[in-house]
Amino acid sequence: MKPRERVLNFLEGKPVDHLPCMPITMMYACKQIGARYRDYCTDYRILAEGQIRTAEKFGFDYVNTMSDPAREAADCGAPIAYFDHQPVALIEDQALLADKAKLLALKTPDPLGGGRMHNGILALRLLKERVGNDLIVEGWVEGPIAEAADLRGINTLMTDFFDDVSFVHDLFSFVVGMELRFAREQITAGADVIGIGDAAASLVGPRIYQEMVLPYERQLIEGIHSMGGRTRLHICGNTRSILGPMGSLHATIVDLDSLAPIGEARNQMGPQQILLGNLNPVTVVRDGTPVTIRAELAECHRAAGDRYIVGAGCEIPRDTAEENVAALAQYAQSVTQ
Amino acid sequence: MPDPKPLYDAVLTGNAQEAKALTQQALDEGVDPLVLVNESMVPAMDEVGRRFQANEYFVPELLISARAMKAALDLIRPLLASRGNQPVGRVAIGTVKGDLHDIGKNLVASLLEGGGFEVIDLGVNVPPEQFIATVKDRQANIVAMSALLTTTMPAMKTTIEALKQAGVRDQVKVLVGGAPITQKFADEIGADGYSENAVGAVALAKQAIKA
Structure with missing residues (x-):
């Protein structure tokens, strides 16, 4: 069974030969080809090469176009910092929407307009062309609160929830419109799955999450599904207090960071929700051994039940030993179904 | 000694305007600034920390409480410095x-x-x-x-x-x-x-x- 068939069958509840394996690699994938991370973020050919090499070497079932959180913000005009060997980052004290009034004039960037979003789409097209018959090709968009934080500055956005709720709604609406447009172009380019990163959602607690964030995540996920896309929701950090609402979104895959117990996610999201990951990427994946990683995976799998995809809770650190990364796919392949 | 509760509540609920006004009022009435710190502000931030730890407060609540505390501290700090009061560290x-x-x-x-x-x-x-x-x-x-x-x-x-x-x-x-x-x-x-x-x-x- 080819990896792509394996994952698609698994998502649809059909028989597969063994568990799928879809861990997030970015800097780790870049390291595999000896490139500078700056180039991985800015040159789609390098990203594609790193992803393909990594998936083939370790037996992963997919490739992914994510490199950093600043693609959309950069195209909006937000000041960003490039580093040779780490991800592109937003410069918060020069946040694009430090002045809220600027939102009124902010235009949705064209995802095919030659900017960083376009670079992501070119990566997707190249991945689709080179490995799209064999592997799942996953695109990526920022979620409403993550992207709002990129544009407004995360510290300021956190106080906006108390100071100016209507501005937050306006900002989230802008973001969802932009991300849906970006997602549509990625699906057109051949994305099998659209990953949604909404890291800051884990910072706000259940009340603000449900009242302010969830409705926009729902718009985004339902919008992508209505385009025929599949979704992978990833919220970095501790999501324990929002697991139930997250489950109500019915994302195709919930990629769970390590701070929320996966058994609780299963209980709150129901038996059909596909869960992914949940290993601590630092203490388990990087600092562990193949033996301890397989044991932790077995425990995650037991707590999550059958609808589980192997992965780490977040990005695999760049300095993880190869045998540790290989242990992920080895576990997946050992669980025949 | 003034009632420490209103300033405590203002910090706890993140009401910077109120915290600043109450602090100014207390200072105008001759209240020792250290009393405001020790009786209202430090206990309020302790409670903020407790609630944060207990997942009753999250980052937005913590940041607005910190903002309220800072609004009050901005009035108090110069007074403490001029008296030679030393911080904990x-x-x-x-x-x-x-x-x-x-x-x-x-x-x-x-x-x-x-x-x-x-x-x-x-x-x-x-x-x-x-x-x-x-x-x-x-x-x-x-x-x-x-x-x-x-x-x-x-x-x-x-x-x-x-x-x-x-x-x-x-x-x-x-x-x-x-x-x-x-x-x-x-x-x-x-x-x-x-x-x-x-x-x-x-x-x-x-x-x-x-x-």
């Missing part, structure tokens, strides 16, 4: 060189300030030389470093080495934190303490000062 805090992610650092800084520390916030992407200069020039007795990325963690070790080279390592306690940091890593690089969360960082800083 003086902390130079920042995200390490190469790391621009500061929300965790900001939470720790706010709670340290609420715990009676003078916090010298060096911001993000702080080179070792800046930590050293702050230790020398401002007599900081704690250096607190934050990193969100596994790729910037090594800058903590570099900073500790630089503190040694500059001959000031023995003058300060070095505390580290951030998502990828572990106690094992803190031990390996020779830090004096590590906390996995912001509330624990305050207790750690208080312990470090006593040690």
